[in-house]
Amino acid sequence: MSARRARTRRIVSLREPYEGRLLEVDDLRTHFRTARGPVRAVDGVTLSVDRGRTLGIVGESGSGKTVLARSIMGLLTARNVERSGSVRYDGQELLDASPADLRRLWGTELAMVFQDPMTSLNPVMRIGRQLTEGVRHHLHVTKAEARQQALVLLNDVGIPDAASRLQQYPHELSGGMRQRVTIAIALASGPKLLFADEPTTALDVTVQAQILDLLQQQQRNRFMAMILVTHDLGVVAGRTDEIIVMYAGQVVERAPTGTLFTKVKMPYTEALLSSIPSLTAPSHSRLRVIGGRPPDLVDPPQGCRFAPRCPYAQPKCTDDAPPLIEASTPGHVYRCWFPVPDPVPR
Numbered sequence: 231m232s233a234r235r236a237r238t239r240r241i242v243s244l245r246e247p248y249e250g251r252l253l254e255v256d257d258l259r260t261h262f263r264t265a266r267g268p269v270r271a272v273d274g275v276t277l278s279v280d281r282g283r284t285l286g287i288v289g290e291s292g293s294g295k296t297v298l299a300r301s302i303m304g305l306l307t308a309r310n311v312e313r314s315g316s317v318r319y320d321g322q323e324l325l326d327a328s329p330a331d332l333r334r335l336w337g338t339e340l341a342m343v344f345q346d347p348m349t350s351l352n353p354v355m356r357i358g359r360q361l362t363e364g365v366r367h368h369l370h371v372t373k374a375e376a377r378q379q380a381l382v383l384l385n386d387v388g389i390p391d392a393a394s395r396l397q398q399y400p401h402e403l404s405g406g407m408r409q410r411v412t413i414a415i416a417l418a419s420g421p422k423l424l425f426a427d428e429p430t431t432a433l434d435v436t437v438q439a440q441i442l443d444l445l446q447q448q449q450r451n452r453f454m455a456m457i458l459v460t461h462d463l464g465v466v467a468g469r470t471d472e473i474i475v476m477y478a479g480q481v482v483e484r485a486p487t488g489t490l491f492t493k494v495k496m497p498y499t500e501a502l503l504s505s506i507p508s509l510t511a512p513s514h515s516r517l518r519v520i521g522g523r524p525p526d527l528v529d530p531p532q533g534c535r536f537a538p539r540c541p542y543a544q545p546k547c548t549d550d551a552p553p554l555i556e557a558s559t560p561g562h563v564y565r566c567w568f569p570v571p572d573p574v575p576r
């Protein structure tokens with residue numbers, strides 16, 4: 231393919247929003263074989279993301295968010311891993327895709343931004359080379375054109391004085407600037423789906439919002455779908471179309487973002503909501519934390535997995551595992567026998 235055709239194709243793909251399912255995950259299970267038995271890190275997750283839409287995946291540490299994201303991307307390298315179910319990207323089944331097919335997809339359609347920018351950047355390579363290598367690889371352009379494109383990308387992600395930044399090494403940049411560079415690299419291929427796994431956890435609070443705003447702005451400008459993984463419901467509040475709440479490897483609530491915040495059903499989600507720092511609370515006030523610990527994923531409770539920590543648990547909760555139940559609001563499901571009642575209208 232000529233360089234010009236490659237560039238034209240990319241521009242068309244960025245500017246042509248079209249509707250429809252991009253990602254469909256059905257009953258995905260990811261288990262790790264261990265001496266104690268299988269660790270059921272992802273235990274029957276079903277989700278979907280439409281083109282250009284955003285999904286938040288939220289849950290406490292250890293709930294399976296990263297394993298879920300990596301299972302979808304085919305990025306789990308552990309020898310003791312077993313996956314079953316289905317992951318369809320744009321109609322193509324990824325669970326049995328060859329490593330070469332997966333690499334092609336990561337290079338063009340799918341991209342990922344990780345928590346710590348230092349793990350995705352090469353510490354001994356200048357920023358410019360890391361960016362231009364990505365650009366040249368994806369767009370088949372000359373060195374000069376790649377440099378130009380790298381400058382455009384750095385500008386897109388809000389890095390001032392881009393030309394001189396190209397000469398710098400990652401350690402010469404602040405944490406926020408480094409994360410902007412990794413976002414630029416992720417965007418270089420013009421992905422249709424971006425995974426961001428706790429992209430701001432390692433950053434100062436003041437920088438976190440800037441990076442999240444940048445991701446949101448790029449997601450919209452490029453009509454790119456995005457999955458934003460976080461333990462903090464406050465992060466996904468105004469930035470996603472839909473939210474999935476994970477607990478012990480399972481989806482325990484799924485709802486359009488506005489619905490989740492106004493008509494929460496699952497007591498676990500309610501507890502997460504009450505631990506969002508309030509802007510009006512004194513800055514040193516303690517967050518309400520959820521008492522108790524998440525269950526052992528080798529031997530989870532036979533009833534509701536949240537029951538041992540749930541303030542509303544009844545005997546039925548410890549006996550029977552609740553299925554996902556449909557709420558009265560469209561697109562809203564939850565896994566609870568005794569859901570939080572709707573707020574009384576005033």
Ligand SMILES: Nc1ncnc2c1ncn2[C@@H]1O[C@H](COP(=O)(O)OP(=O)(O)OP(=O)(O)O)[C@@H](O)[C@H]1O
Pocket residue numbers: 262264269271289290291292293294295296297298308310461527
């Ligand atoms: N290679 C492995 N072998 C065995 N268990 C594993 C392996 N990798 C992950 N796990 C387990 O899978 C579970 C889910 O882990 P995961 O990293 O997905 O959690 P998380 O929700 O991303 O947490 P965090 O918010 O801390 O990033 C954890 O209990 C973890 O110990």
Ligand SMILES: [Mg+2]
Pocket residue numbers: 295296297427428
């Ligand atoms: Mg994680």
